[in-house]
Amino acid sequence: MATVVTSYEPTFWDKLYIPALFQGLMLTLKHMFKKKVTIQYPDEKHVPPEGYRGLHRLNKYPDGRIRCVACEMCAAACPAHCIHIVPGPSPWEEGKERYPVRFDIDLLRCIFCGFCEMACPEKAIELTEIYDFADYSREGLWIDKAGLLEIYELTKDKNFYDNSNEE
Amino acid sequence: MDLIDFIIICIKVVLVFAATMLAVMGMIYAERRISAFIQNRLGPNRVGPKGLFQPLADGLKFLMKEDIIPTAVNKPLYLLAPAMLLIPALMTFAVIPFGSSLTLFGRQISLQVANINIGVLYILALTSVGVYGIVLAGWSSNSKYPLLGGLRSSAQLISYELSMGLAIVAIVLMTGSLRLNDIVSSQQGHLFSWYVFKQPLAFLIFLIAVYAETNRLPFDLAEAEQELVGGYHTEYSSMKFAMFFMAEYANMITAAAFTVTLFFGGWDIPFVDEAAMGNWGALLSGIAFILKTAFFLFLYIWVRWTFPRFRYDQLMNLGWKVMLPLALLNIFITGGILTIIS
Numbered sequence A: 001m002a003t004v005v006t007s008y009e010p011t012f013w014d015k016l017y018i019p020a021l022f023q024g025l026m027l028t029l030k031h032m033f034k035k036k037v038t039i040q041y042p043d044e045k046h047v048p049p050e051g052y053r054g055l056h057r058l059n060k061y062p063d064g065r066i067r068c069v070a071c072e073m074c075a076a077a078c079p080a081h082c083i084h085i086v087p088g089p090s091p092w093e094e095g096k097e098r099y100p101v102r103f104d105i106d107l108l109r110c111i112f113c114g115f116c117e118m119a120c121p122e123k124a125i126e127l128t129e130i131y132d133f134a135d136y137s138r139e140g141l142w143i144d145k146a147g148l149l150e151i152y153e154l155t156k157d158k159n160f161y162d163n164s165n166e167e
Numbered sequence B: 001m002d003l004i005d006f007i008i009i010c011i012k013v014v015l016v017f018a019a020t021m022l023a024v025m026g027m028i029y030a031e032r033r034i035s036a037f038i039q040n041r042l043g044p045n046r047v048g049p050k051g052l053f054q055p056l057a058d059g060l061k062f063l064m065k066e067d068i069i070p071t072a073v074n075k076p077l078y079l080l081a082p083a084m085l086l087i088p089a090l091m092t093f094a095v096i097p098f099g100s101s102l103t104l105f106g107r108q109i110s111l112q113v114a115n116i117n118i119g120v121l122y123i124l125a126l127t128s129v130g131v132y133g134i135v136l137a138g139w140s141s142n143s144k145y146p147l148l149g150g151l152r153s154s155a156q157l158i159s160y161e162l163s164m165g166l167a168i169v170a171i172v173l174m175t176g177s178l179r180l181n182d183i184v185s186s187q188q189g190h191l192f193s194w195y196v197f198k199q200p201l202a203f204l205i206f207l208i209a210v211y212a213e214t215n216r217l218p219f220d221l222a223e224a225e226q227e228l229v230g231g232y233h234t235e236y237s238s239m240k241f242a243m244f245f246m247a248e249y250a251n252m253i254t255a256a257a258f259t260v261t262l263f264f265g266g267w268d269i270p271f272v273d274e275a276a277m278g279n280w281g282a283l284l285s286g287i288a289f290i291l292k293t294a295f296f297l298f299l300y301i302w303v304r305w306t307f308p309r310f311r312y313d314q315l316m317n318l319g320w321k322v323m324l325p326l327a328l329l330n331i332f333i334t335g336g337i338l339t340i341i342s
Helices: A012-016 A018-032 A073-077 A115-119 A145-155 A160-166 B003-038 B054-064 B075-095 B119-140 B144-175 B180-185 B200-213 B238-263 B275-304 B312-341
Strands: A056-058 A083-089 A098-106 A125-127 B101-104 B107-110
Touching (some): A018 B275, A056 A145, A098 A145, B003 B054, B101 B275, B119 B144, B119 B180, B144 B180, B144 B238, B200 B312, B238 B275
Antiparallel strands (some): A056 A125, A083 A098
């Protein structure tokens, strides 16, 4: 069956346009008093939701040992080839025998896909919610093991940005 | 006229000029803030308290920018055009009464720069002179987009000036005078003696025409950014561009004040006898005038950020086929009723 197309025939009231104009003005007036959506960035920071893929961190056990066993699964999974690991024997008596001597991530190459996080059998590498880590040099965006562990300390039991908002 | 009269006039001129320029700055700030609020944004709020010094920062930026004069322009006219636009815009305010009269040291001072008997004509004439600035700016730039902007602007102004003038004729018929003081004093008394209630159709036509006259949205075809790059001032930079900018806002302020004078009783506060209150009455009437003008300036911004721009043919249709016949009809009705009454 054919569909009946009914077009709207404007009435005299519509053709006056004045009521419609008034309606439009009222709409913008309403918006004038609405809550503003602007986040004033350096002063206020957007708090990313759970699961946001930002800067990486290297997790530790409660006793301070590094979880990473330098299996290089993350480096293998990385589509951007930005993870560089040098394995070595662990300095700790108990626990796993392997341990990363160096663990470097080239943040300029990283695409923040989170594959490393998924590939990791030890839950050692994780992506945090930190998103504003811009730097003036390429060298500054090369994060090493110490840096990654520092990020762990910053983000282990609180949202990084929740904290900075309270200050 | 003695020396003191001359000094008083000089003071009034400086005062009105300063007030207009201050209002221009206020408008630039208000435009940006209100537009932001309408779009659920915050707008400039960094320079000074609540961003109030933003216009100063903008002005400073304009002063320090390089002043470029393109090689192909017609230099004398190119340099003259911004001034030709700004000077009439600032001169128009001279005839608008912004308060009742003040009595200082036994001297009666009317709050108006020039009380001339053809005030309405003077304003209409000067706003028409302003269009020369736009056309010359467009033409002397020797560039296609400014030229198109200038042409559009002149066509638009001619079309809408007609209906604007005819809308005012109805007011002049009722007052029997072109003097703005007489128009204000004929609206005194209770609220419904304002011409907006006696002449609603004329008010509507006048308001729409005024938006077209000042090149404001929804009639800003002269500088339609999306189509004409920047319109008639595309080739201008630095302070010359700022002059166009200031002229536009000064025109808006004058137009708002003119609207208030013609239709909203000027400085009149309804149900209040300003003359009996002496100097306080003059002060209150001045404040009333400023508030009314501020409302119309707000309306300008509000309308700008609500309605889309007219197409060129829509603009011409509205001007010639709707507003002109309505304005003529309004004159007939007004004239007919006035004849019957008298």
